[in-house]
Amino acid sequence: MEMESSSAVVRVRDLHKSYGSFEAVKGINFDIHPGETFALLGPNGAGKSTVIEILEGYRDRSSGEVSVLGADPQRGGLDWKARLGVVLQSTGESGAVTVTEQLSHFAGLYPNPRGVAEVIAAVGLEEKAKTRISRLSGGQRRRVDVALGIIGRPELLFLDEPTTGFDPEARHQFWDLVRRLKAEGTTILLTTHYLDEAAQLGDRAGVINGGRLIDIGAIDEIGGAEARVPLVRWRDAHGVIKEIRTDRPGQVVAELVGAAGAEPVDLEVIRPSLEAVYLGLVRGATDQIRGEEDAGKQSDDRDTATGRVAADELAADETTVTEAHS
Amino acid sequence: MSDATTAAARRPVDGMRMRRPGLLGLGASRVVYETRIYFRSPDSVFFTFLFPFIMLGIFTAAFGARGNIGEAPDGTGGISVGAYYLPGMLAAGMLLSGVQNLAVDIAGEKGDGTLKRLGGTPLSPLSYFIGKIGMVLVTGTIQAALLMLVARFVLNIDLPTDPDTWLTFAWVFLFGTITCAFLGIALSALPRSGRSATAVVIPIVLILQFISGVYLQFYLLPEWMQNLASAFPLKWMAQGMRAVFLPESFANLEQSGSFDLPLVALNLGIWLVVGLVLSRVTFRWIRKDA
Numbered sequence: 001m002e003m004e005s006s007s008a009v010v011r012v013r014d015l016h017k018s019y020g021s022f023e024a025v026k027g028i029n030f031d032i033h034p035g036e037t038f039a040l041l042g043p044n045g046a047g048k049s050t051v052i053e054i055l056e057g058y059r060d061r062s063s064g065e066v067s068v069l070g071a072d073p074q075r076g077g078l079d080w081k082a083r084l085g086v087v088l089q090s091t092g093e094s095g096a097v098t099v100t101e102q103l104s105h106f107a108g109l110y111p112n113p114r115g116v117a118e119v120i121a122a123v124g125l126e127e128k129a130k131t132r133i134s135r136l137s138g139g140q141r142r143r144v145d146v147a148l149g150i151i152g153r154p155e156l157l158f159l160d161e162p163t164t165g166f167d168p169e170a171r172h173q174f175w176d177l178v179r180r181l182k183a184e185g186t187t188i189l190l191t192t193h194y195l196d197e198a199a200q201l202g203d204r205a206g207v208i209n210g211g212r213l214i215d216i217g218a219i220d221e222i223g224g225a226e227a228r229v230p231l232v233r234w235r236d237a238h239g240v241i242k243e244i245r246t247d248r249p250g251q252v253v254a255e256l257v258g259a260a261g262a263e264p265v266d267l268e269v270i271r272p273s274l275e276a277v278y279l280g281l282v283r284g285a286t287d288q289i290r291g292e293e294d295a296g297k298q299s300d301d302r303d304t305a306t307g308r309v310a311a312d313e314l315a316a317d318e319t320t321v322t323e324a325h326s
Numbered sequence: 327m328s329d330a331t332t333a334a335a336r337r338p339v340d341g342m343r344m345r346r347p348g349l350l351g352l353g354a355s356r357v358v359y360e361t362r363i364y365f366r367s368p369d370s371v372f373f374t375f376l377f378p379f380i381m382l383g384i385f386t387a388a389f390g391a392r393g394n395i396g397e398a399p400d401g402t403g404g405i406s407v408g409a410y411y412l413p414g415m416l417a418a419g420m421l422l423s424g425v426q427n428l429a430v431d432i433a434g435e436k437g438d439g440t441l442k443r444l445g446g447t448p449l450s451p452l453s454y455f456i457g458k459i460g461m462v463l464v465t466g467t468i469q470a471a472l473l474m475l476v477a478r479f480v481l482n483i484d485l486p487t488d489p490d491t492w493l494t495f496a497w498v499f500l501f502g503t504i505t506c507a508f509l510g511i512a513l514s515a516l517p518r519s520g521r522s523a524t525a526v527v528i529p530i531v532l533i534l535q536f537i538s539g540v541y542l543q544f545y546l547l548p549e550w551m552q553n554l555a556s557a558f559p560l561k562w563m564a565q566g567m568r569a570v571f572l573p574e575s576f577a578n579l580e581q582s583g584s585f586d587l588p589l590v591a592l593n594l595g596i597w598l599v600v601g602l603v604l605s606r607v608t609f610r611w612i613r614k615d616a
Contacts, residue, residue: 086446096366
């Protein structure tokens with residue numbers, strides 16, 4: 001399922017991490033290939049941040065193998081750090097320096113930095129270049145974080161929930177910036193709670209829940225084909241909302257029109273978004289974990305390897321008509 | 327947003343990677359950066375930089391009218407209250423610029439994520455230390471120079487004219503300030519959060535100033551308190567400064583009847599080693615697994 005790993009920028013094998021008796025990461029494997037944008041998804045507390053901080057060298061693993069740009073992050077030296085860009089989740093620095101002063105200083109730490117003015121423009125802060133960081137809004141400060149992450153011209157960029165606090169326009173600008181970084185060949189590891197963002201930017205995604213990787217694959221294939229079966233929804237003659245899950249939505253719509261002899265009311269054909277697929281995956285995995293915890297060992301012959309249970313269930317009856325209350 | 331793709335053209339091909347900036351060069355750039363932040367933060371300007379000026383002003387105003395200190399019964403040999411307190415205030419400035427400033431500053435940087443961010447960059451902790459110590463030396467030197475200017479031109483205190491005395495001042499000041507800077511880095515490991523830093527650090531610094539002859543005349547303190555103070559570096563810094571700024575006759579008021587400069591050097595040397603070792607052992611960009 002993975003490409004040969006010698007060329008991987010990030011290589012993770014059987015990664016475990018415990019805090020005391022709590023096992024936060026329970027055996028994770030994945031690779032990130034050169035130039036790829038990999039989205040790591042999962043609910044709060046799933047172990048995402050622990051994994052990303054192990055890769056960044058901020059935390060030591062309990063066991064397993066990790067290689068980032070060919071080095072073990074636990075022993076990564078300054079030359080190794082010079083090739084990384086890190087945008088952390090939250091910051092609360094006092095910010096007594098201006099945007100330009102801060103970026104100039106950080107540019108000086110790297111062997112081959114980007115131009116300060118160019119980076120300030122890339123994050124859309126030209127008008128705030130001479131403003132102290134403490135006087136910026138939350139979203140603007142977040143843009144400074146992103147700017148500091150890319151100033152060193154990193155080969156591998158970690159973006160941990162980068163767009164928190166951005167307004168919609170800033171978010172779209174940020175997406176453009178990430179696409180340009182990608183075009184330059186930057187490898188990116190992204191975590192985000194905005195699934196549309198992951199769908200826009202990611203080439204592949206991994207979904208973590210309960211310390212396990214419950215699915216991994218191309219962004220438009222994750223969750224399996226079954227989870228992406230379209231949904232046809234309309235309001236019938238009695239005003240009741242009906243839904244049909246089908247691989248042939250066009251045919252269903254044609255039949256509806258034929259039967260009613262008129263345009264169906266409130267007709268929609270919905271292709272499940274990454275968000276819907278993701279929620280199906282996570283819900284399935286959570287139910288499974290809960291089941292294991294409650295009943296000890298359930299003699300259920302569902303495939304325990306993945307969390308596709310819920311997605312499978314959703315797609316099981318292709319032509320089930322459900323009545324939803326409006 | 328401008329077009330960042332133009333930067334791709336400037337990206338060097340593999341094998342042509344430029345060298346990382348050197349430790350000392352980065353240290354120097356940190357000194358400039360840290361000093362700028364120091365003077366922009368109201369807390370450090372007031373409680374570290376201006377504090378000795380305020381205390382010198384208060385002592386002069388409160389006790390100036392009581393006449394000179396150390397006068398013989400015939401009214402000779404005394405010096406003004408301001409002149410007596412100047413060496414203590416210089417020593418306090420070194421302690422505040424080093425210990426209080428850095429301990430609170432670094433604990434705050436730990437708490438607010440500054441150190442975590444720096445830990446993700448190719449900045450060596452050594453360059454970071456150079457930046458902090460350099461900032462202490464720069465701000466401490468400006469502080470001491472201004473204190474002496476105020477003493478000379480506002481309070482009309484005579485300053486030493488002998489070059490040898492200024493040499494003594496130079497080594498006591500440099501040695502003491504660097505020692506205090508390392509002790510400040512070491513002490514920054516103690517507060518459990520950035521917010522509790524001032525509550526932990528200020529009482530320590532304040533008590534030291536009271537027992538070490540900064541606020542209270544050292545020769546008036548009970549012997550046990552003098553002995554206790556001798557276990558800490560501030561007493562020795564204040565003594566060294568008294569050797570520079572007080573007349574020779576004041577040596578009689580010292581515990582041993584002499585300014586004991588070799589002992590000052592020895593004690594500061596011991597504390598410098600203690601500070602160095604503790605800084606080295608306790609400093610981390612972040613507490614892993616915290």
